[in-house]
Amino acid sequence: MALSAAGDQAEVRKMLREVLVGREDPEGFFAVCLSVLGHQETRTQFLSIVKPLSTANIHLHSVLTSIYREYYSKTEDEELELALTLSLLDMEDTGMSTTDQEPQLLQSEVRVSPSSFAQPKSAPKSTSSAPPGSRIKECPTQINQETDPQKSLRSNSDNAQTHGTGQALCVRGSSASFSKPDAASEGDQMVAEGDSNKSDKPKRSKNRRQRRKGTGQQLVSSPHSLLAPPPVLLWFRRDLRLCDNPALVGSLELGAPVIPVFIWSPEEEEGPGITVAMGGACKYWLHQALSCLCTSLERIGSHLVFLEASGEGIEVRSSLHTLKQLVKETGARTIMANALYEPWLRERDVGVVSALQKEGVECKMFHSYCLRDPYSVSTEGVGLRGIGSVSHFMSCCRQNPGPPVGVPLEPAASLPTPANWPRGIPLDSLGLARMPRRKDGTVIDWAANIRTSWDFSEAGAQARLDAFLRDGVYRYESESGRADAPNTSSLSPYLHFGQLSPRWLLWDAKGARCRPLKFQRKLAWRDLAYWQLSLFPDLPWESLRPPYKALRWSADRSHLKAWQQGKTGYPLVDAAMRQLWETGWMNNYMRHVVASFLIAYLYLPWQEGYRWFQDTLVDADVAIDAMMWQNGGMSGLDHWNFVMHPVDAAMTCDPYGSYVRKWCPELADLPDELIHKPWKCPASMLRRAGVVFGQTYPERIVTDLEERRSRSLQDVALVRKEFGQYVDERSGCDLVPLPPRLVSEALGSSHGDEAVVREGKQFLLPLITRMEFKHQLENPDADAASNPYNAVLKGYVSRKRDETVAFLNERDFKASVMCEGAQRRERLERDYRRMEGLPPAPSPRGRGRRTPTAKDRFSVVPGGSVTSVK
Numbered sequence: 049m050a051l052s053a054a055g056d057q058a059e060v061r062k063m064l065r066e067v068l069v070g071r072e073d074p075e076g077f078f079a080v081c082l083s084v085l086g087h088q089e090t091r092t093q094f095l096s097i098v099k100p101l102s103t104a105n106i107h108l109h110s111v112l113t114s115i116y117r118e119y120y121s122k123t124e125d126e127e128l129e130l131a132l133t134l135s136l137l138d139m140e141d142t143g144m145s146t147t148d149q150e151p152q153l154l155q156s157e158v159r160v161s162p163s164s165f166a167q168p169k170s171a172p173k174s175t176s177s178a179p180p181g182s183r184i185k186e187c188p189t190q191i192n193q194e195t196d197p198q199k200s201l202r203s204n205s206d207n208a209q210t211h212g213t214g215q216a217l218c219v220r221g222s223s224a225s226f227s228k229p230d231a232a233s234e235g236d237q238m239v240a241e242g243d244s245n246k247s248d249k250p251k252r253s254k255n256r257r258q259r260r261k262g263t264g265q266q267l268v269s270s271p272h273s274l275l276a277p278p279p280v281l282l283w284f285r286r287d288l289r290l291c292d293n294p295a296l297v298g299s300l301e302l303g304a305p306v307i308p309v310f311i312w313s314p315e316e317e318e319g320p321g322i323t324v325a326m327g328g329a330c331k332y333w334l335h336q337a338l339s340c341l342c343t344s345l346e347r348i349g350s351h352l353v354f355l356e357a358s359g360e361g362i363e364v365r366s367s368l369h370t371l372k373q374l375v376k377e378t379g380a381r382t383i384m385a386n387a388l389y390e391p392w393l394r395e396r397d398v399g400v401v402s403a404l405q406k407e408g409v410e411c412k413m414f415h416s417y418c419l420r421d422p423y424s425v426s427t428e429g430v431g432l433r434g435i436g437s438v439s440h441f442m443s444c445c446r447q448n449p450g451p452p453v454g455v456p457l458e459p460a461a462s463l464p465t466p467a468n469w470p471r472g473i474p475l476d477s478l479g480l481a482r483m484p485r486r487k488d489g490t491v492i493d494w495a496a497n498i499r500t501s502w503d504f505s506e507a508g509a510q511a512r513l514d515a516f517l518r519d520g521v522y523r524y525e526s527e528s529g530r531a532d533a534p535n536t537s538s539l540s541p542y543l544h545f546g547q548l549s550p551r552w553l554l555w556d557a558k559g560a561r562c563r564p565l566k567f568q569r570k571l572a573w574r575d576l577a578y579w580q581l582s583l584f585p586d587l588p589w590e591s592l593r594p595p596y597k598a599l600r601w602s603a604d605r606s607h608l609k610a611w612q613q614g615k616t617g618y619p620l621v622d623a624a625m626r627q628l629w630e631t632g633w634m635n636n637y638m639r640h641v642v643a644s645f646l647i648a649y650l651y652l653p654w655q656e657g658y659r660w661f662q663d664t665l666v667d668a669d670v671a672i673d674a675m676m677w678q679n680g681g682m683s684g685l686d687h688w689n690f691v692m693h694p695v696d697a698a699m700t701c702d703p704y705g706s707y708v709r710k711w712c713p714e715l716a717d718l719p720d721e722l723i724h725k726p727w728k729c730p731a732s733m734l735r736r737a738g739v740v741f742g743q744t745y746p747e748r749i750v751t752d753l754e755e756r757r758s759r760s761l762q763d764v765a766l767v768r769k770e771f772g773q774y775v776d777e778r779s780g781c782d783l784v785p786l787p788p789r790l791v792s793e794a795l796g797s798s799h800g801d802e803a804v805v806r807e808g809k810q811f812l813l814p815l816i817t818r819m820e821f822k823h824q825l826e827n828p829d830a831d832a833a834s835n836p837y838n839a840v841l842k843g844y845v846s847r848k849r850d851e852t853v854a855f856l857n858e859r860d861f862k863a864s865v866m867c868e869g870a871q872r873r874e875r876l877e878r879d880y881r882r883m884e885g886l887p888p889a890p891s892p893r894g895r896g897r898r899t900p901t902a903k904d905r906f907s908v909v910p911g912g913s914v915t916s917v918k
């Protein structure tokens with residue numbers, strides 16, 4: 049750190065005075081201490097720093113000490129786990145002391161050669177059976193029932209669907225880009241950044257500024273020499289940014305002219321199954337993001353060459369063919385790119401690298417798309433228990449730490465250009481943003497609202513990040529489920545297209561004034577998805593748990609259409625689906641609501657939901673989307689331990705109905721308490737609000753929610769019974785065949801030994817399984833209502849709870865969430881005790897009580913009277 053220890057302390061003491069006069073809050077002050085003094089020093093010095101307050105302001109002193117204690121005691125394990133897992137400790141070490149960027153670069157480079165991409169090999173260990181104590185067992189047979197996928201998606205602009213909700217077009221001006229830093233070009237490839245160009249940079253968080261100070265790097269190109277070396281092809285894929293782009297920095301390092309290229313290759317993107325990797329909304333985003341990147345490159349003296357994958361004769365069109373032609377045309381001897389992790393794209397890259405190497409062209413791939421390279425994450429030392437959960441994944445990362453995440457890299461100030469540019473095609477020719485036309489020739493501009501909702505540029509990503517860290521992050525921990533407030537980052541499309549690197553995001557999030565652990569953990573979720581896809585390449589189209597492939601799903605196309613168009617008659621579901629169509633996005637909570645509705649209440653196959661999301665989300669991400677839909681569809685590695693009720697869920701995410709009012713304006717005049725269940729409104733109220741079912745707003749497409757839930761439970765029980773070989777008799781857990789990589793790790797042959805599989809042996813692994821399914825196995829006739837482990841948040845059928853929740857909602861949203869959580873925990877505890885024949889638990893007291901009393905501040909009813917809700 050630049051400041052001396054004494055200077056640091058002085059700064060902190062100065063800040064303490066701000067707290068005393070109320071200009072800074074205690075948590076902010078503590079975060080500043082962590083940021084300025086560092087983790088260790090804060091631990092040892094904080095209490096002595098705040099000691100003077102023990103006489104001057106006892107209350108503040110006790111607040112500060114309790115923040116300190118909480119940080120270093122209660123959450124220490126969690127913090128440490130997270131830090132280790134995500135290599136924050138490494139990052140801290142390198143980040144704060146490193147002045148040379150090169151080692152960081154080397155660490156992130158993935159040498160892509162056929163051998164380095166292939167699974168490491170080692171001598172096979174005994175493969176006849178699992179080792180003692182292992183929880184895997186041999187698999188008898190395998191079901192192979194294909195799903196029947198259908199393709200009717202927006203991805204093909206020719207058959208694009210026009211949505212019922214007409215919109216006024218209001219196109220926002222094109223997005224801002226980074227201004228060019230005015231660091232003078234030096235002879236070196238990298239020179240230290242002077243403070244002079246600070247103001248030219250996009251505004252960043254405090255931590256970001258410190259990071260820049262710490263690493264002190266600004267990249268500029270080397271001057272053109274008379275005998276210019278052969279150019280480098282910088283192959284942009286899903287890394288459409290200048291900041292923290294290892295391949296770009298790697299290219300600069302060579303001191304050669306750089307030719308940035310983008311090759312559009314939809315067949316390669318799609319992979320071997322139905323992935324809908326590039327749906328309509330995603331293609332539209334890609335078009336805009338490419339245009340923004342080109343503008344940014346032009347600002348630093350370069351530009352982006354657009355190409356389409358080509359082939360000769362009957363040869364399949366491929367990136368390799370295009371690259372070979374480019375090499376011929378430009379004389380390039382090196383290709384740089386950031387690695388992609390979808391198994392089929394990785395395989396493509398292996399092919400590209402090996403073919404080009406044969407022709408004497410060096411290809412270098414850098415790791416940056418995830419925090420961890422999914423192919424290097426191993427379960428060794430952790431085992432397979434709990435696989436699929438983020439905690440298990442983080443344990444694996446902690447136990448087998450790879451290279452540190454490293455320090456984000458500064459953007460290039462200029463790119464050396466080649467004497468001759470290769471011939472490209474106009475961006476429009478790629479057809480990414482082509483809109484369908486009506487018979488009369490007019491354009492159906494389905495992306496109009498998407499355009500007004502987002503800034504597609506890298507600067508737009510930075511602006512959203514900064515805004516989130518200034519505001520939303522403070523509510524993230526407890527209110528990220530709110531649909532009516534922007535409490536999450538909305539950064540997913542930028543992360544997907546690599547306009548923001550996860551490392552950059554992690555670094556800035558870590559520097560935020562509050563410690564958004566939940567938010568940081570989300571990045572681990574993201575990595576988990578890529579790890580799962582690397583293990584199960586069929587994830588996007590085939591149920592992982594074999595029995596669930598045979599589940600009886602509905603084929604009701606009218607239900608599917610109603611769900612897609614936001615016309616189910618359930619306002620919360622409809623609002624979310626309309627938001628998705630209009631903006632290409634909805635928050636995580638709402639994705640759970642609509643997914644639960646599709647699967648548990650409409651019985652439509654999860655693949656339908658996955659494909660619709662892929663087609664309509666601007667952040668559609670094969671790995672994440674597939675993992676989440678598999679989990680929601682009950683067939684993934686993890687099980688959602690809940691089913692969102694379309695009305696109850698609203699209590700949490702839209703208590704006042706403002707979200708529904710925004711996206712379903714036809715219901716706007718209904719009162720808050722009935723807007724989520726308009727069918728309960730008296731006729732006179734509907735008349736006054738102008739709501740006519742079937743005309744202004746749809747009738748409910750299904751009404752028997754409880755029965756439907758019950759049937760979906762019975763269906764699961766049925767397939768688990770039918771394919772009993774995939775259910776562990778002892779624990780009742782579902783079993784899945786292990787992929788070869790996990791078998792090798794479980795057997796201790798850490799180097800990708802696939803002999804076991806070659807011998808035709810299969811191993812089964814017990815997975816996390818929802819309690820209500822296990823119970824159903826013991827009691828196959830039980831219906832959902834009588835199942836003590838019923839995963840639905842059942843407030844809807846409990847008037848008393850309804851009233852309590854509504855009452856608390858009125859007072860304080862947070863309290864209602866806590867109340868719901870406490871009630872759920874109590875219910876589970878009660879059910880567990882009943883199942884196990886244990887005596888009932890003593891009634892909760894103190895903070896744990898669930899019913900507000902007169903002493904509770906949430907019990908204060910407007911009008912001054914104090915009541916106790918019983």
Ligand SMILES: Cc1cc2nc3c(=O)[nH]c(=O)nc-3n(C[C@H](O)[C@H](O)[C@H](O)COP(=O)(O)OP(=O)(O)OC[C@H]3O[C@@H](n4cnc5c(N)ncnc54)[C@H](O)[C@@H]3O)c2cc1C
Nearest residue numbers: 536537538539540570573574635636639667668669673676
């Ligand atoms: C059925 C379903 C489908 C989904 N499909 C996608 C998808 O196609 N693409 C996608 O990016 N996310 C998907 N998600 C995960 C999540 O809903 C979105 O990442 C999130 O809503 C994006 O909003 P945000 O950027 O404000 O998230 P924040 O809460 O601010 O989180 C920050 C980042 O963490 C990552 N993240 C957050 N939640 C998850 C998660 N559960 N799994 C993996 N990464 C996560 C995302 O990159 C996100 O941008 C899906 C969730 C569900 C339930």
